[in-house]
Amino acid sequence: MFKKFTKEDISSQTSIKSSAQRAIRASLLKQCPLLSQPSEEPDTPLLEYIWPKKENITLVKCRDHLSIYALHGEPLWFQHFDGPLFPTLRLVHKYPNLLPHVGIDRGAIKFLLSGASMMCPGLTSPGGFLPLAESLIPEGTVVAIMAEGKEHAAGVGIMKLDSEEVKKVNKGVAVESVTYLGDDLWGMKTI
Amino acid sequence: MDAPSTSSVLPLDILYCQVCTFPPEYCEFGSSVSKCKTWLEGAHPELYDKYWSEDALAKKIGTLSLEKEKKLEQEGKKKEAKAEAKASAAAKKLKESQVIIKRIERSKRKYVTSVFGLEAFHIDLKKAAKQLAQSLARGASVTLNPQGLEEIVIQGDVGDEVEEMLAKGVGVLKGVPEDNVVQVEEKK
């Protein structure tokens, strides 16, 4: 999504109405249970800690129906049409459990970092990682893409199959990456 | 996903590489490995050992075959060489870029001053025009020149003042070496 992205792809920056803000908060909470948990601030759920209620988030509208939600210029989430809300990789680094994890083997890292989708064998090989059947990750889930031997996520993606199918089919695309280390969203620390 | 718990979620404090902006464990996949390593060794020696000691190097190969690991290393070096070539080409281009301050006579003893070429030095033209207008107390705006390129046009004969501000690097007018600034005159 951000392999080629510059400030010229931004068409407008607006602060959004409070009703719309409430809707975004609601979808974030629905999509990501961690955001309802307490944060380091007493009586403040994590979402409110990251994005305080009285602060207005900015909607940065970009080409191809891409929206970035930023707070004080720092991109936090983004969205394609009205699809799922993806946290930025920096946000995932701060809160690794915002998303369920899948892992790619060392050989796949360079392909991820050049913008490729992740193929099933990169996750099912001994260096890869997929959760056990009882913690199945459904198709369409937003996931953090971890990497063999690394502590921090290398990208954020969306499951193209559920995690059990990835094991069973073991060919083709397993995770489509939406942002990764070194892409142009990563390069835009502030927007 | 983990079962919901009621314990507080604390943010991780992440260190990013000052050279390539990645977490240092990923520097090896960037295009500036040698520079990254030098920085990490100086700034965070304990992390340098963690990622670049012989032990660490042996361990990180993980499940990758030795042959592929070698290839990865070579690619890293190639990437770095490419990035350096690109950087030196950009530096050369910058060295050849010029800011042209032009005095233009509009009517008898009425002048405007145009400033062309600031964007090559990553100066935002709108911000620069605003700053010039304020500090010179004159009208200044970004306009298109006859070639269709953007330049700043300031009311009055202020070439020397602009050149001085560039030399001193006042406000947003930073990063233009003196040798890259010329003043010219356009006669009617």
Ligand SMILES: [Zn+2]
């Ligand atoms: Zn680095």
